[in-house]
Amino acid sequence: MKDEYVHMFKAVWAICWKDIKLYYAKGPIVVTGIIFPIFLWMAFYAGKGLELKEGLASLITLTLLFTASSVTPIIAPWETRQRTLEMLLSRPVTVRWVLVGDVLASTIFGMVFVTPIIALGAILNITPANPFLTIVAITFTAVGLSSLGVMFSAIPTDTPADVVLLSSLVKLPLMFVSGILVPITQLPSWILPIALLSPITYPADFVRMQYLGSSFLPPYLSLIFTVLFALVFMILALELHEKSIFKRLEKR
């Protein structure tokens, strides 16, 4: 039994290592992970003269959104087409292990980009009220967003563009309704019900609370929802792939 767990951890870690080497350590992806959030952020805040604290909070969530879910949607279709997925799955690993490895790599990727932002804040003497809970929230947000990406890729296609389109169609609107750039309180009131459905509203509000000291929702509620969304997305992603994997392998 213990050996099985050791084997599982080793296999998950091997998949994660492969993803980092193949997908994340690539120039274009790294650059996208930096450029998109920074430019969007500047576009919104340029000339508004807002408080640095507020800007930092938005930048953290925005960066997570752009990095943690950037690659997970394409791995499965890409590796199906490349016929490397079949090579992987003829080894002693389950689909779940492979996906957990993908989520882990993507979470690490997100954290790697968020860490310098938090550090920069610390240098400027802007720190979250509770650093520990902030890190917990950020980690779960990264896990949730990575899992969301994996979920999209459960459609048994071998065309990465299909999945990228689907994930952008979901991600971009989420960015606007979740109070990342504009606080929920300043959004038109009809958006509120939609905002409450968005999984990103909760971490965005929580991080805002940590840096600004005020929030729209009770912070503990936000934290619980952040964790809950991560778990639900993770489970859904694993279940959906478990169902579609044999269809995927049947594709030629």
Added chain:
Amino acid sequence: MYAIEAFDLHKSFENVKAVNGVSLRVRKGEIYGLLGPNGAGKTTTIRMLTGLLKPDRGYAIIMGHDVVKEPIKVKKLIGVVPEEANPYPDLSAWDNLILVGRLYGIPNYEIRERASNLLKLLDLYNMKDRKAKNLSKGQRQKLLIAMALIGNPKVLFLDEPTSGLDVLSARKIRELILEMKNEGITVFLTTHNIEEAGELCDRVAIIRNGRIVAEGAPSELKIKAGAYTYVTIMFNKPLENCKLDFIKPYEYKVQSSKLLVICSRPAEVVVKIIEYAKKNGLDILDIKVSPPSFEEVFVRLATGEV
């Protein structure tokens, strides 16, 4: 206990019946070949035996473990060289091997040691840092074989291991397969190279339209297929007006001064023909006896002639 057992495997794709009731048993330490024309269902069978496809019906047991119910246990015991799967093109040969080794949960130092040994064995060591996409077809195939062997498998599945390789590389791989057998590994392979199967396999099965139509040692199959020895005799003049009915019931053909007989007892036929030639004033210029080729057997069985 058998190394591989399959019971009544079925698999359909949309409306194609790819595999239609395949049952087979492979003993431990055997080299077993699955032969058949394109589209016969070889790859589909291997993919079901290795847990990559779920059979619609039937089941497979590898070293006593059900492939669908205990996939991890099974996959720890097997190595697979799939027909169309690839190593990661952007990882080096070395990194591909290390990745696969880690998936088996083997300790790192052991993976590194096995990886070097395998790369040396397969003449790939000096290109270990080359990306897989920059390897030639033969080198890539050898890398896939190394990746199949890194987990120390008890049963090795090879889907067309030598297709597209030059004569030397193919021979090297055949030698390696025989070496695996000597180490007690069971080998299940498919091939289009019939002579290769005849030479390598302890037993072969011939599959056609998703069904096994014949199975046995290559030599047994030769008899089963009724592919007899070819006797070719050249005379000094055309045979048009000769009465050759005495050759029957064996099949024979006359082409001008050449007589071709397909028979199971060449000596008997040759003696009769020499007698006939003496009586009728014919000179024999040449006699050639060729043993039945495995190819002949295969063609007869695969086209349903037998």
